[in-house]
Amino acid sequence: xxxxxxxxxxxxxxxxxxxxxxxxxxxxxxxxxxxxxxxxxxxxxxxxxxxxxxxxxxxxxxxxxxxxxxxxxxxxxxxxxxxxxxxxxxxxxxxxxxxxxxxxxxxxxxxxxxxxxxxxxxxxxxxxxxxxxxxxxxxxxxxxxxxxxxxxxxxxxxxxxxxxxxxxxxxxxxxxxxxxxxxxxxxxxxxxxxxxxxxxxxxxxxxxxxxxxxxxxxxxxxxxxxxxxxxxxxxxxxxxxxxxxxxxxxxxxxxxxxxxxxxxxxxxxxxxxxxxxxxxxxxxxxxxxxxxxxxxxxxxxxxxxxxxxxxxxxxxxxxxxxxxxxxxxxxxxxxxxxxxxxxxxxxxxxxxxxxxxxxxxxxxxxxxxxxxxxxxxxxxxxxxxxxxxxxxxxxxxxxxxxxxxxxxxxxxxxxxxxxxxxxxxxx
Ligand code: S3P
Numbered sequence: 001x002x003x004x005x006x007x008x009x010x011x012x013x014x015x016x017x018x019x020x021x022x023x024x025x026x027x028x029x030x031x032x033x034x035x036x037x038x039x040x041x042x043x044x045x046x047x048x049x050x051x052x053x054x055x056x057x058x059x060x061x062x063x064x065x066x067x068x069x070x071x072x073x074x075x076x077x078x079x080x081x082x083x084x085x086x087x088x089x090x091x092x093x094x095x096x097x098x099x100x101x102x103x104x105x106x107x108x109x110x111x112x113x114x115x116x117x118x119x120x121x122x123x124x125x126x127x128x129x130x131x132x133x134x135x136x137x138x139x140x141x142x143x144x145x146x147x148x149x150x151x152x153x154x155x156x157x158x159x160x161x162x163x164x165x166x167x168x169x170x171x172x173x174x175x176x177x178x179x180x181x182x183x184x185x186x187x188x189x190x191x192x193x194x195x196x197x198x199x200x201x202x203x204x205x206x207x208x209x210x211x212x213x214x215x216x217x218x219x220x221x222x223x224x225x226x227x228x229x230x231x232x233x234x235x236x237x238x239x240x241x242x243x244x245x246x247x248x249x250x251x252x253x254x255x256x257x258x259x260x261x262x263x264x265x266x267x268x269x270x271x272x273x274x275x276x277x278x279x280x281x282x283x284x285x286x287x288x289x290x291x292x293x294x295x296x297x298x299x300x301x302x303x304x305x306x307x308x309x310x311x312x313x314x315x316x317x318x319x320x321x322x323x324x325x326x327x328x329x330x331x332x333x334x335x336x337x338x339x340x341x342x343x344x345x346x347x348x349x350x351x352x353x354x355x356x357x358x359x360x361x362x363x364x365x366x367x368x369x370x371x372x373x374x375x376x377x378x379x380x381x382x383x384x385x386x387x388x389x390x391x392x393x394x395x396x397x398x399x400x401x402x403x404x405x406x407x408x409x410x411x412x413x414x415x416x417x418x419x420x421x422x423x424x425x426x427x
Contacts, residue, residue: 003390003409003420005397007378011250011426017237019044019068019230020258021415022168022196023288025094027228028052029102029176031072032061032080034204036225040070043230047414048092051114055099058083074225077179082108086148089114091343091385091414094169096147097126098197101173104135105180106153113148117343117385123147126173129161133177133185158183158219165338166311168193168262171215175201175208178217187215193311194262199287200228231258231290235315236416238266239391242319243423244295245275246326246399252426253280253294260289265313267293269320273300273327302329302372310335315342317367318350318392324370325359326399333367343414344386353381353393357400378402387414394423 024044029052031038043049045068053063053070060081062073080102087110089095096114100123103110113119123145127137133156139149158181163170171187175197178185190213198208198215204223209216237254244252259267259279270277275298279291300323305313313320317336324331339346351363356379360371378400383390390409397404412419 001408001410003394003406005394005404005406007400008398008427009248009250011243011247011252013426014253014255015240015422015426016255017232017240017257017422018046018416020233021046021048021235022094022194023200023230023258024049025052025098026196026200027230028056028063028070028072029098030200030204030223031074031225032056033077033102034074034223034225035076036074038072038074038225039227040072041068041229043068043070044233044415046417047090048095051088051090051092052095055087055089055095058085058087077220077222080106083110086111086113089118091115091117093118093121096123097169098172098176100126100137100151101130101176103151103153104130104133104137104177105156109150109152111148111150119147121146122341123149125165125167125170129159129170129174130177132159132161133157133181135177156181158185160186162188163190166191166193168197168311172197175215175217179206179220181219184216184218189213189215191308191311192262194260196260196288203287229285231285231288232256233415234258234263234266237293238316238319239395239419241266241270241277241293241295242323243395243398245270245298245300246323248297250297253292255292256290257293258288259291262312265309266316266320268309269303269305269313270323272303273323274298275300300327300372302327302331302370304332306332306334306367310338314338315388318346318388319395321350321354321361321368321370322392322396324372325354325361325374325376325396327372329372331370331372334364336367337365344384344389346386346389349384349386349389350392353389354396356381357396357404376400378404380405380407383408383411385411387411387416391416391419394420398423
């Protein structure tokens with residue numbers, strides 16, 4: 001699908017964006033291995049989270065979807081059944097990495113795969129620690145592991161493991177496997193990453209502790225189903241935060257957004273760039289901090305982004321790059337090599353597509369350099385099948401002179417069904 005974006009200003013309104021992708025995935029996974037029924041409201045019915053539901057249904061879990069309400073009939077820690085066919089995670093790295101942690105401990109073998117993008121994403125970062133726990137994960141014969149692969153469930157042993165890269169997906173895979181291990185597992189993170197797995201597991205009755213940069217997780221007897229309200233996804237809110245900040249005469253409030261401190265790097269960066277952002281109506285729901293986020297048109301200045309903050313805004317870098325095009329001066333993004341192993345190599349795809357629109361942006365080995373202040377012009381751009389590239393191009397498009405055509409735009413459905421409709425409703 002090709003989507004045409006016209007320039008726009010005067011974006012005003014109170015909006016709701018869909019539920020958090022990370023929390024929605026985890027609600028299905030934990031709901032499936034808990035005892036009892038979990039009712040989830042505000043679930044993200046994007047393609048990625050539907051892939052997670054599909055995998056657990058194939059393992060005998062009854063899951064009902066009614067709009068954004070999802071009901072999961074959990075069967076306990078040992079209640080999953082061997083699937084009759086290969087599990088398919090589609091485009092979802094979170095599904096693949098986290099589910100591998102659960103499958104490593106089951107009493108059956110299964111095969112797992114995903115789409116062409118997923119088959120290029122590194123899986124040895126998960127198979128290495130899980131193998132140390134005694135798991136058997138076998139795939140291509142090379143040194144690095146990619147999907148498709150086979151997971152043969154084993155009795156697992158506890159480990160002490162230092163993550164070589166800051167990754168919540170890898171951390172979560174180990175935590176999920178540790179639920180089934182024979183002792184206490186300790187994971188050391190190089191930088192703090194999103195902690196939704198820990199929060200939700202404790203909400204379900206586990207006892208995961210944090211000690212500085214260590215996560216300590218013991219095995220559990222069982223998990224207890226509990227109802228979950230999923231906050232709106234800050235990674236989806238990010239596009240509308242950027243739109244409200246950079247487009248003239250705008251004032252947007254995004255309601256009930258998850259503002260877990262492990263996810264709010266974008267707020268810190270936009271504030272440092274000079275944006276007018278306020279958080280209102282702050283609450284804690286199911287252990288997760290939430291707030292309404294208000295943004296108003298602001299003059300931005302370039303900043304340097306790197307180090308510890310990167311995992312707190314890793315998915316927002318494409319849209320931060322768009323905002324930086326409209327900032328006075330230079331923005332340098334560094335220490336973001338992880339972008340190379342996302343749905344696309346996002347250093348490359350962001351730079352390539354924004355250049356087509358006339359941006360002064362240069363690729364570096366671990367990020368990019370953007371010289372702001374060059375007006376953007378409408379162009380034909382390509383999402384490369386990456387949802388976050390499609391949405392970032394759309395926001396660049398509303399600020400460009402002339403129309404922008406986004407090729408392969410339907411991929412927004414991965415994390416944000418109805419993204420374009422919501423953008424249109426603000427005009
Ligand atoms: C996610 C963690 C991040 C993020 C991804 C979702 C999660 O990946 O980029 O979109 O839900 O745990 P890494 O942990 O691999 O950096």
